[in-house]
Amino acid sequence: MRPAKIPTEELMTSGHLACQGCGATQAMRFALKAMGPKTALVIPACCWSVIDGPFPHTSLKVPICHTLFEAAASTASGLKAGLEMRGDTETVVMAWAGDGGTFDIGIQALSGAAERNEDIMYCCYDNEAYMNTGIQRSSATPVGAWTTTTPVAHYKKRPKKKIIDIMAAHSIPYIATASVAYPQDLIEKFRRAREIKGTRFMHVLAPCPTGWKLAPELSVAMARLAVTSRVFPLIEVTDNGSTWKVWKDFEQTPVADYMKPQGRFRHLTDKEIDSIEEEVDRNWQIMLSRERLSADLPGLER
Amino acid sequence: MGEKITFKSYKEMPINAMSIADMTWNLTGSWRNIRPYYDFKMSPCRLGCPAMEDIQRYIFLVTEKRYEEAWGAIIENNPMPAVTGRVCFHPCMDKCTRKDFDQAINIPAIERSLGDMGLENRDWMKKVDASKKEKVAVVGSGPAGLSCAFYLARMGYQVAMFESEKALGGILRWGIPEYRLPNDVVDRVISQILGSGPITVRAETTVGRDIGLDELEKEYDAIFLGLGLMKSRSLGIEGEKGKGIEPGLEFLKKVNSGETVSPGKRAVVVGGGNTAMDVARCARRTGSDVTVVYRRTMNEMPAIKDEIEEAEKEGVHFHFLAAPKEVVRSGGKLAKVVFQEMELGEPDESGRRRPVPVEGRTFELEVDTLFTAIGEQADLTGIEKKVECEWNMIKTTGEAGETSSARIFAGGDVVTGAASVVDAVAAGRKAAGKLDRIFTSADEPAVEEPKTVGIEEINTAYFHQTKRTLVPRIPVEEALKGYLEINSGFLPEQLEAEADRCFSCGVCNFCDNCWMYCPDVAIVRLEDSYEVNYDFCKGCLVCVVECPRGCISTREEGK
Amino acid sequence: MRKVIMGNHAVSYGVRACDVKVLSAYPITPQTQVVELLSEMCASGEIDAKFIKVESEHSAMTACVGASAAGVRAFTATSAQGLLLMHEVLHWAVGARLPIVLANINRAVGPPWSIWTDQNDSLSQRDVGWLQIYCESNQETQDTIVQAFKIAETVKLPVMLVLDAFFLSHTFEIVDILEAKDVRKFLPPYVAETKIDVDDPHSFGNLGSPSEYFELRYMIQKAMEEARDVVKDVDIEFKEHFGRGYGVVHPYRCDGADVILVTSGTVASTTRAVIDEMRDEGIKIGSLKIRLFRPFPVEEVYEVLSKAKKVAVIDRNISFGHHGIFFQEIKSALYGRTDVPIFGYITGLGGRDVTPKVIREIADRAVSDEKQERDINWIGVKV
Incomplete structure (x- = not known):
C-alpha cells in the first residue's frame, strides 16, 4: 500500500449521527488517529453526545464516559485518577467538549483542572455556538455572527472570548490550536500533546455547515480560510504558557473570503467586514508580539 | 455491517446505558441527495500532445520514483522520448493548467530525463517476437x-x-x-x-x-x-544555382556527418523555420557573422520560440520583412545579395498576414554564403x-x-x-x-469527446506558486565552440521537483484528500484507487471540493 | 484500637479502612475536618488514594463519577449548599449506576447563611435515587461508611450517609477504629463489572431513546427494592465481623408502647433519654429511629408502629407547603394498613437545640392528646 497522508487506523465508524460536512466529526476522526486506541474520552453535553449514536450503540472504538455539560474537565480528572489507581497508567484521558462546554458552562471545571495541572488532555471542538440546541450564541461566537439568540437585527456585538489567553494564564505545559483543514498539523499536535504530562489544551475550529448557514461541501474550505485569513491562527503555547509559536507559512487571504460564503455573516456590510478585518489584524499582531516577546525571555531552556 | 440492537426486556439491557454495538447498522447513505463519483478526466496536456502521450501519468509515476513504468507510459505512444524530449516544440506546455497559476510544467525536460533513462536501462525495452503472419x-x-x-x-x-x-x-x-x-x-x-x-x-x-x-x-x-x-526548396531567383548558395538541409547534413564546413565571414540564412535556425546556429559555430532574413516578422516565424531565443543569444542577427531578389557574383564568387523589402498584407490561408513587396525598396548585403531554408520537399x-x-x-x-x-x-x-x-x-x-x-478485422474504436479540466476545477489552495525548473545549459561561449549538447538535462532532484509541480489535472494521484476529509468514513482507500461507500456517504460533497484536481463529479440521486 | 474522635474524623477513619482509590472534595463548614484528615492520611501514605482538590462540589462529584467509571472506589463529603450544587451530578451517578459513597453533614441552607444543622439539604435529595442512611453516633458513622461501600457495590447505586452538623460532626466520642486489614475480609477490593477500559471499549451514558430510558429507570427502582434487603444483610454481616449492628430502624422500648416517637439522627439519642424518664414515670412510650431513609423501610416501620396507639414524628426539616418529610414518609408507609393516628412535629430547624425538654414537650402533647394539629405542630417557634 502507498503510504497514507494520515494514519489509516479508523477509531470512528460510519453510521454516526453528524450532519453533512460536520467539522466536529472530522476533528474526532483526526484526533483519534493521532491518539490511538489507548485513549479514553470524556464527552460532556455537546453535539458529540448525539453524534456518538443512541444507546446501546456507539460510533467510536475507544471508551467514552459521557458526562454533564459543565463537567468535562472534572470528570476527566476523576477518570484519570481512577485509571491510574486501577494500575492503568498508559491510557490517556481526553475531554472532548464543544465551545459551550468549554468557553461557558464548563470553564470553571476546566480552570480548576488546568490550575491543578491534571494529567489530562482537553480538546474543545469549537463550532462557535450552541449548535446541538439549535444555534444559540456562546461566548465563542464571533463578533458579527447571526445566531437564533443574536438575530440579524441584533447580531453579536462582542468578540469571541480569547480562550487561549485564558488557558495560557494557567501555566499548563501545552496549548495548541488546530484546524480540520490541516489534518497533518492537527495530528502532529495531538501526538505531541499525547506525550506530555499535565493538562494539555487543544482548540480545534470545527465548521458547522448547519449553524454557519454554509454549504456542507465548503466546511473544510472554511476551516482553511479561517486560518489563512488569520481569523483562527494556528499556534502552540509551550513552556507553561510563556512560549508562543504562530504558524505564518501561508498565503494570506481576505477576511471577506472567509465570511461571505457563510450565511451567518450575510447581513454584514463591507464596511463592517472591514472593521472585523482590522480586529483580526490587531489580534494577529498581538500573537506575533507574544511570539517575539517569548523569544526574548531570558532563562528558559528551549 | 453492525446490527441494530433492540431489547425485548429490561433483563437484556446493560443497567448503566453502556454501548454493546457499533453504529454501522445506520446506513446514512439514505440521507444523500447528490452522489459524488470518481470521474477521471483527460489532462489538457495530453490533449495538446499530437502523440497523445499520457503526460499526467508519467509525471505521476516520476513523483513515485517509478521510472521504468513512467518510461513505459511514454513508450505506449512515442518510442523515442529521448528525441522528443530534446526537440519537440511541446504544444503540451501551452495547454498546461499550471500556466494559469504560475508557469507551465517543464514537460519536455521530464520526458527527456525518462527517455535517457530508457536508453541507459536497456532491459526496460522488452523484446517482442513475431507472432503474426503479416x-x-x-x-x-x-x-x-x-x-x-x-x-x-x-x-x-x-x-x-x-x-x-x-x-x-x-x-x-x-x-x-x-x-x-x-x-x-x-x-x-x-x-x-x-x-x-x-x-x-x-x-x-x-x-x-x-x-x-x-x-x-x-x-x-x-x-x-x-x-x-x-530536399530544400529553391528560392526561384536569378543566379540561384552556383557557388555561394547552399541548400540549408545539405549544409546541416554535412555538419552532422562531421564534414568541415566554412561558410565564410558573412552568412545569410533565408527562412524562418527550424531549419533556418539550425543552419544559422551551425554557421555561427564556424565563426561566421550570421543574419537570418525572413520575409515576415518575428511573430510569424514558424521556428520553435526557444530556438529563436537561443539563436539570438548566440549572436545570430535577424532581418525581418525582406526576401532575396537577386544574387550578385564577382569573380565566380558570391559578392552580395539584393533583398526586396516586404510588408504584411492581408492574411493568407494559413491565417498569417501575407508578405507583399514594398515597391522600389531594396537593400544589399555582402554575403559569402547564402543558405536557403524556406522549406523542404x-x-x-x-x-x-x-x-x-x-x-x-x-x-x-x-x-x-x-x-x-x-x-x-x-x-x-x-x-x-x-x-x-x-x-x-x-x-x-x-x-x-x-x-x-x-x-x-477489428472494429474501429469508439471515439469519445474526452472530458478535461481547467484552472476552475483545480483547488489551488493545495498548491504554492513556484517557478518552472529550468534545465541546466552550457554557457553561450562554450556552446559556440562546437556542437556539444547545450541542454544537459535535469539533475535527479530537479526531475523530482518539477514532477511535483504537476497538478495532475482530472486524474487521481492518490493525494488522499477525499479519503482524509470524509466526515463519514465513507471513502474506502484501496491499493490503487478509492471507492465511495454509498451505504454511508451522506452526500456532503466535501470530497468534491477538496479534490485538488477535479477527479470527482456529482449527479443527483434518482436521476 | 479505641480512640476519642470527632464525628467528622469518624468519617475519615471509615474511608481509611475501605481501600478507597479516589477522593475528591471541596471544603465547606461543617464538613472540613473530614477532608482535612483525609488529606493528611493521603499525604502520609496511610491511604493509597488520589485526592483531587477540586474547585467546587459539582466537580467533586463529577470527579467521583469519573473515578467510579474507571472502576475504583470513590468518596466525597459535603454539606448543605455543596450538596445542592452536586444535585445534578447526584442524578448522573444514579443513572450511571456508580457505587459512590458520599458523607453529607446535615446543615441548614441559606439565606440567611447558616452553618447549623437541619435535614433539608439531604432530604431535598430524596428522589434522586441515592440510598440515604442517617447516623446517630461516631461509631455508627465510621461503621456505616464501610457498610455503605458494600451496599453500593452490591446494588450498583450510590450511598449517602448523613450526620448532623456539630451535634455529631464536631462531637467527640470513643470509637473503635476499624483497620483496613480487618475490613478487607468484610469488604474485599472492588472489582467493577463494567468500567472505562481501553481493552474493552464501551460508551457509557449516551443518548437514550424513549424505547430504552423507561426500562433503565425501572431497573433503578428494582435495585432500590433489592437494597432494602441488602442493607439489612450487610448490617448483619458487619455485625458478624465486628460485633456491631445498627438495623435499618432502631425501635427503643416499643414493646407495649401506646405512643411511639419517630426520630432520626442525633435527636434519637436525646429521645431515648426522655423515653427512659417517661417509662420510669409509668408512661407506655417508646421510640423508633429511622436509620435507612432510602429505600424507605416500609415493612420494618409498619411492624413497629402498627402496634402503637399513637405515632408522633419529629422532623428537623420541612417540606414547605406540606409537612415534615419523615412525617409524610411514615404516613405513606402506614396508609391503608392501620388507622393509628400520626402526629407531626417540626423542630430544631437551623440548628435550634432539640433538648430533652423539647422532646418531652412533644411526648407530653402526644400522650395527653391535648388539642393539637394532627399533621404539623411547630415546637419552640416564637409565634
Whole structure:
C-alpha cells in the first residue's frame, strides 16, 4: 500500500449521527488517529453526545464516559485518577467538549483542572455556538455572527472570548490550536500533546455547515480560510504558557473570503467586514508580539 | 455491517446505558441527495500532445520514483522520448493548467530525463517476437517510419524498413544539429527500436528507384511511406544555382556527418523555420557573422520560440520583412545579395498576414554564403505513379494515413509538409494501429469527446506558486565552440521537483484528500484507487471540493 | 484500637479502612475536618488514594463519577449548599449506576447563611435515587461508611450517609477504629463489572431513546427494592465481623408502647433519654429511629408502629407547603394498613437545640392528646 497522508487506523465508524460536512466529526476522526486506541474520552453535553449514536450503540472504538455539560474537565480528572489507581497508567484521558462546554458552562471545571495541572488532555471542538440546541450564541461566537439568540437585527456585538489567553494564564505545559483543514498539523499536535504530562489544551475550529448557514461541501474550505485569513491562527503555547509559536507559512487571504460564503455573516456590510478585518489584524499582531516577546525571555531552556 | 440492537426486556439491557454495538447498522447513505463519483478526466496536456502521450501519468509515476513504468507510459505512444524530449516544440506546455497559476510544467525536460533513462536501462525495452503472419514494408526511417515500425513490431508483425541512406534516422540524423540532438542519442534510439521486435532493415535502398512499390506490394501485406522531406526548396531567383548558395538541409547534413564546413565571414540564412535556425546556429559555430532574413516578422516565424531565443543569444542577427531578389557574383564568387523589402498584407490561408513587396525598396548585403531554408520537399520519384500526390506531397484520405492505394499508408512530413517529429511519431503509430485493425478485422474504436479540466476545477489552495525548473545549459561561449549538447538535462532532484509541480489535472494521484476529509468514513482507500461507500456517504460533497484536481463529479440521486 | 474522635474524623477513619482509590472534595463548614484528615492520611501514605482538590462540589462529584467509571472506589463529603450544587451530578451517578459513597453533614441552607444543622439539604435529595442512611453516633458513622461501600457495590447505586452538623460532626466520642486489614475480609477490593477500559471499549451514558430510558429507570427502582434487603444483610454481616449492628430502624422500648416517637439522627439519642424518664414515670412510650431513609423501610416501620396507639414524628426539616418529610414518609408507609393516628412535629430547624425538654414537650402533647394539629405542630417557634 502507498503510504497514507494520515494514519489509516479508523477509531470512528460510519453510521454516526453528524450532519453533512460536520467539522466536529472530522476533528474526532483526526484526533483519534493521532491518539490511538489507548485513549479514553470524556464527552460532556455537546453535539458529540448525539453524534456518538443512541444507546446501546456507539460510533467510536475507544471508551467514552459521557458526562454533564459543565463537567468535562472534572470528570476527566476523576477518570484519570481512577485509571491510574486501577494500575492503568498508559491510557490517556481526553475531554472532548464543544465551545459551550468549554468557553461557558464548563470553564470553571476546566480552570480548576488546568490550575491543578491534571494529567489530562482537553480538546474543545469549537463550532462557535450552541449548535446541538439549535444555534444559540456562546461566548465563542464571533463578533458579527447571526445566531437564533443574536438575530440579524441584533447580531453579536462582542468578540469571541480569547480562550487561549485564558488557558495560557494557567501555566499548563501545552496549548495548541488546530484546524480540520490541516489534518497533518492537527495530528502532529495531538501526538505531541499525547506525550506530555499535565493538562494539555487543544482548540480545534470545527465548521458547522448547519449553524454557519454554509454549504456542507465548503466546511473544510472554511476551516482553511479561517486560518489563512488569520481569523483562527494556528499556534502552540509551550513552556507553561510563556512560549508562543504562530504558524505564518501561508498565503494570506481576505477576511471577506472567509465570511461571505457563510450565511451567518450575510447581513454584514463591507464596511463592517472591514472593521472585523482590522480586529483580526490587531489580534494577529498581538500573537506575533507574544511570539517575539517569548523569544526574548531570558532563562528558559528551549 | 453492525446490527441494530433492540431489547425485548429490561433483563437484556446493560443497567448503566453502556454501548454493546457499533453504529454501522445506520446506513446514512439514505440521507444523500447528490452522489459524488470518481470521474477521471483527460489532462489538457495530453490533449495538446499530437502523440497523445499520457503526460499526467508519467509525471505521476516520476513523483513515485517509478521510472521504468513512467518510461513505459511514454513508450505506449512515442518510442523515442529521448528525441522528443530534446526537440519537440511541446504544444503540451501551452495547454498546461499550471500556466494559469504560475508557469507551465517543464514537460519536455521530464520526458527527456525518462527517455535517457530508457536508453541507459536497456532491459526496460522488452523484446517482442513475431507472432503474426503479416509483413509490412516501412519506407523511410525518420520518426514516422521508426514509429510505425516500432508499433507494428510491438504487435508481433514483421517489419522491413527501407532507407536510401546508409544510416537510419532521416531528419533526426541529418536535419537536426548535434547541439540539440546528439548523433549518439539518435544511434541509441534507433538501435533500441530495431532491437525491440521483428524489424529488418534494408539500407541504401531507395524505394521507387532501387525497388518498386509494385514489388513491395507483392512481398508485403502493406506498405507505410514515411519518406520525409529531404530536399530544400529553391528560392526561384536569378543566379540561384552556383557557388555561394547552399541548400540549408545539405549544409546541416554535412555538419552532422562531421564534414568541415566554412561558410565564410558573412552568412545569410533565408527562412524562418527550424531549419533556418539550425543552419544559422551551425554557421555561427564556424565563426561566421550570421543574419537570418525572413520575409515576415518575428511573430510569424514558424521556428520553435526557444530556438529563436537561443539563436539570438548566440549572436545570430535577424532581418525581418525582406526576401532575396537577386544574387550578385564577382569573380565566380558570391559578392552580395539584393533583398526586396516586404510588408504584411492581408492574411493568407494559413491565417498569417501575407508578405507583399514594398515597391522600389531594396537593400544589399555582402554575403559569402547564402543558405536557403524556406522549406523542404519530398522526392517522390517512383512513388507518384502508385499513390495519388498533390503539391509534391502524398495525399491521404484518412486519419491513419490511408492513401489512394488500399494497402499503402503514408505519414510524416511527406504528407503534412514540414511539421514536427512528434506529429510524425503520431502518424506512424496511427497507421500501425489501423493496419492491425485491418489485419485482425477489428472494429474501429469508439471515439469519445474526452472530458478535461481547467484552472476552475483545480483547488489551488493545495498548491504554492513556484517557478518552472529550468534545465541546466552550457554557457553561450562554450556552446559556440562546437556542437556539444547545450541542454544537459535535469539533475535527479530537479526531475523530482518539477514532477511535483504537476497538478495532475482530472486524474487521481492518490493525494488522499477525499479519503482524509470524509466526515463519514465513507471513502474506502484501496491499493490503487478509492471507492465511495454509498451505504454511508451522506452526500456532503466535501470530497468534491477538496479534490485538488477535479477527479470527482456529482449527479443527483434518482436521476 | 479505641480512640476519642470527632464525628467528622469518624468519617475519615471509615474511608481509611475501605481501600478507597479516589477522593475528591471541596471544603465547606461543617464538613472540613473530614477532608482535612483525609488529606493528611493521603499525604502520609496511610491511604493509597488520589485526592483531587477540586474547585467546587459539582466537580467533586463529577470527579467521583469519573473515578467510579474507571472502576475504583470513590468518596466525597459535603454539606448543605455543596450538596445542592452536586444535585445534578447526584442524578448522573444514579443513572450511571456508580457505587459512590458520599458523607453529607446535615446543615441548614441559606439565606440567611447558616452553618447549623437541619435535614433539608439531604432530604431535598430524596428522589434522586441515592440510598440515604442517617447516623446517630461516631461509631455508627465510621461503621456505616464501610457498610455503605458494600451496599453500593452490591446494588450498583450510590450511598449517602448523613450526620448532623456539630451535634455529631464536631462531637467527640470513643470509637473503635476499624483497620483496613480487618475490613478487607468484610469488604474485599472492588472489582467493577463494567468500567472505562481501553481493552474493552464501551460508551457509557449516551443518548437514550424513549424505547430504552423507561426500562433503565425501572431497573433503578428494582435495585432500590433489592437494597432494602441488602442493607439489612450487610448490617448483619458487619455485625458478624465486628460485633456491631445498627438495623435499618432502631425501635427503643416499643414493646407495649401506646405512643411511639419517630426520630432520626442525633435527636434519637436525646429521645431515648426522655423515653427512659417517661417509662420510669409509668408512661407506655417508646421510640423508633429511622436509620435507612432510602429505600424507605416500609415493612420494618409498619411492624413497629402498627402496634402503637399513637405515632408522633419529629422532623428537623420541612417540606414547605406540606409537612415534615419523615412525617409524610411514615404516613405513606402506614396508609391503608392501620388507622393509628400520626402526629407531626417540626423542630430544631437551623440548628435550634432539640433538648430533652423539647422532646418531652412533644411526648407530653402526644400522650395527653391535648388539642393539637394532627399533621404539623411547630415546637419552640416564637409565634
